[in-house]
Amino acid sequence: MSTAPAEPARADTPVIQVEGLGVALGGQQILSGIDVAVGPGEVVALLGANGSGKSTLVRALLGIVPVDSGTVRLFGQPLGAGVPWKRVGYVPQRLPAATGVPANAIEVVTSGLLTGRRLRPPRDARARAQAALEQVGMADKARRPVHELSGGQQQRVLIARALVRSPDLLVLDEPTSGIDIPTQQTFVDTVQRLHADGATVLVILHELGPFAPLIQRALVLRHGRLVHDGAPPHARDEHAEPGHDHTHPHADPETPGAGPTITIEVTP
Incomplete structure (x- = not known):
């Protein structure tokens, strides 16, 4: 008896669907009762004070931390092998310390084409990695070891x-935190191009900053609970949030390695 293949997601199926999500880590409840749906093509900001659970929520959505209760679906599929992970791009705030031989920029970018099912890059991987570096103004640094690059x-x-990956869903964890203004604008321009092509974007921010013109909707967390889902807050309200961390741009450090350490990592 044959098993029918899973039906493709409908055009109106949420890209992210969360119901009753709870996450407990180290015996502490981090998230409770999160219900949210993000539709195709939306650009959504995830806001909240330090410790509100923003990064934990994103990591739960991507299956990086275990879900204690509730459900998460991406592109209509529950977390697991059924999710089309090649359609998901994730930009962490930083990556764990590297071990072994230092990687250069193009090797790190090429690793983005690896998944749990694909442990070898496709034949056109180098060309695609070079094109991605071109998009962010780093084509001339492709062969440079990442530990020699500035933050x-x-x-x-x-x-x-x-x-x-040319993702249909791009998730960014505080991409502008402590980063120079030109790099911030590079992020915004890149996200704008992706959105124009129909991508869905979820970005963690301390404040809207240069992303403000792109943000259509804001989710605000407080003490692990969703307290706002709607129009983005005004700048004055955002700065007035209890515990707000005023993270503003600084000059790009000239000293190599001043920013986050990068290592090659296979994503889901």
Whole structure:
């Protein structure tokens, strides 16, 4: 008896669907009762004070941390092998410390084409990685070891690593935190192009900043609960949030390695 293949997601199926989500880590409840749906083509900001659970929520959505209760679906599929992970691009705030031989920029970007099912890059991987580096203004640094790059340059490599998949869903964790203004604008321009092509974007921010013209909707977390889902807050309200961390741009450090450390990592 044959098993019928799963039906493709309908055009109106939420890209992200969360119902009753709870996450407990180390015996502490981090998230409780999160219900949210993000539709195709939306650009959504996830806001909240430090410790509100923003990064934990994103990591739960991507299956990086275990879900204690509730459900998560991406592109209509429950978390797991059924999710089309090649359609998801993720830009973490930073990556864990590298071990072994240092990777250069194009190797890190190429690793974005690897998944749990694909452990070898496709034949056109180098060309695609070079094109992604071009999008973020880093084509001339393709052969440079990432530990020799400045913080802003490392951040550009991270976003290129997500872009190389041509994702339909792009998730960014505080991409502008402590990064120079030119790099911030590179992120915004890149997201704008992706959105124009129909991509869905979820971005964690402390404040809307240069992303403000793109943000259509804001989700605000407080103490692990969703307290706002709607129009983005005005700047004055955002700064007035209890516990708000005023994260503003700084000059891109000239000292190599001043930013987040990068290592090659296979994503889901």
